[in-house]
Amino acid sequence: MNRIDLIIIIGLMSLGLGVFFSAFLLLRKGIKNWSDYLIPLVVLLVSIELFYAISFYSELILKLPEMFGFGRVFQLLVYPLLLIQVIYLRYKTLKWWYILIILPVLADSLFSLYSITNIPVEIKIDWLRNIFQNEYTPPINQWNHWHILVRQIAVPILFLIPINYFSVQQLRASGKKEKEMFLILVVVSLLYFLFRLANNTISIYLYKVIEVPLIDWALIIVFDSVVLILLCYMIVKSVELNRVGFIKNKGSKNTGSIIGEEKMESFYHLAKNTIEQKKLYQKKGFSLNDLSEETNINTTYLSQSINTIEQQSFSEFINSYRISKAKEYLKDREYDYLTVEAISEEVGFKSKSAFYRAFKKEVKCLPKEYKERFLKK
Structure with a gap:
């Protein structure tokens, strides 16, 4: 890595935490149904995004240009996974059609993955050189692109509305342990959306004020670290609840x-x-x-x-x-x-x-x- 500072250390520690907990739950024995995979998958997706942000901020991506673009491919999948988790916790049942909630976003993610994979490495290297040629390259204004507006605002809102609706219903009828888990789910989903909405604007403003290089990636590292800590805390509570379930x-x-x-x-x-x-x-x-x-x-x-x-x-x-x-x-x-x-x-x-x-x-x-x-x- 060309750069190692406190941001990188925080990111790496949180990344290790996320990978450990997601692997622990995904590989453990005694999984009863596929709902047990939902939160570990969310943790895994956020961990992938965090690793991508670390690779950019540390300039490691210059040595791994093939990775360019992969970190944000599955970003939107967080929302349908959280929605299904909330529905399951609300009604304690799983229906086959729940998978339909994921399919459109999964198809979009796979298409993005396919598109990125087909970009020649030489072109990716040129893009990266353009980004890093100036030490103080400002953040790109993403709001000039309509497809980013759709991905960052319209799609998440479609999932956030039912997430919060079912969560509010369940909060009124849950025990203390369940309430804590639902609050974490609501907080994570809202923060995840609001940060994605505001990060670019905040990064551009901060860059103008303090001119910190790659400030947008630094903010992503800090935010994803907070999200991973919240989700890992939820996993601990979930395991604790399941352990006393028998x-x-x-x-x-x-x-x-x-x-x-x-x-x-x-x-x-x-x-x-x-x-x-x-x-x-x-x-x-x-x-x-x-x-x-x-x-x-x-x-x-x-x-x-x-x-x-x-x-x-x-x-x-x-x-x-x-x-x-x-x-x-x-x-x-x-x-x-x-x-x-x-x-x-x-x-x-x-x-x-x-x-x-x-x-x-x-x-x-x-x-x-x-x-x-x-x-x-």
Whole structure:
């Protein structure tokens, strides 16, 4: 490499992280369905793009002119892969026609790959020499080309709209672990789009101000590194969730029985929907046995499903609903006539002291303090 600086070091470290995690998930045993390949493929695509940016910024591409153009060929595939991942997480099912979401973009990417492959190496070398002949070559204004506008704006928006629609729906009904994963997916998809939209303009502006050579590639390296770190964090959380997806029921009479991940999620969502629709959390003394009778699921499976997905005990899970409802009462002036004790009874707590303990544990302050802080705002 002709240039090695902090940007290159950050890029190489992130690239190593991305390659490791994508290879780890793509090659691991026990993959149940093709949805398990989606995020690793996104990581792999971003890693390829990052490597291409590093090769340009470090001028390594001068020694590998055959690579010219390859780094951005599969850029658009990130969006349909993220969309299918979101749909799968939302509905927990895979349909054969999901592949149709990918096909148009895949066809475009393969056509671009074919076109680039057919460009003679000599021409690529000439292009690269023109780019690097001046140490301070400014970024090219990409917005002068209509096909770039279509690729960078129109196509991504077609995928971003359903990605955000399904994500918002799921965020309202997910457990804490799932919410975190959905937020990462939404953030990554939006950032990926916004950066591609603004990078060229920002690069041109920065070049005029500070005249840093290849500033556009430096920005891509930093951005792709951030995206890879977010996705790798999501992979860690996903693996953690899957690892506890098969747990022995130690408290069950039939010791050694196992709940599969799909059954666990099914039990959890049935329990959650039943609690919310019937507002069972408002019943004083509502117990795991009561929920078992409502859902026809044994208490061991219910407890395990809630513990695994929410990382909470049953009582903490129920109390979170009660606290959420209590906060609504405390914030609404229409209920100013209700005392704290009356609110605690209304939301299902047996005593004022139990309400205070649960409220402080979750909100980190007492009910009266919470109300005063909210009124001050």
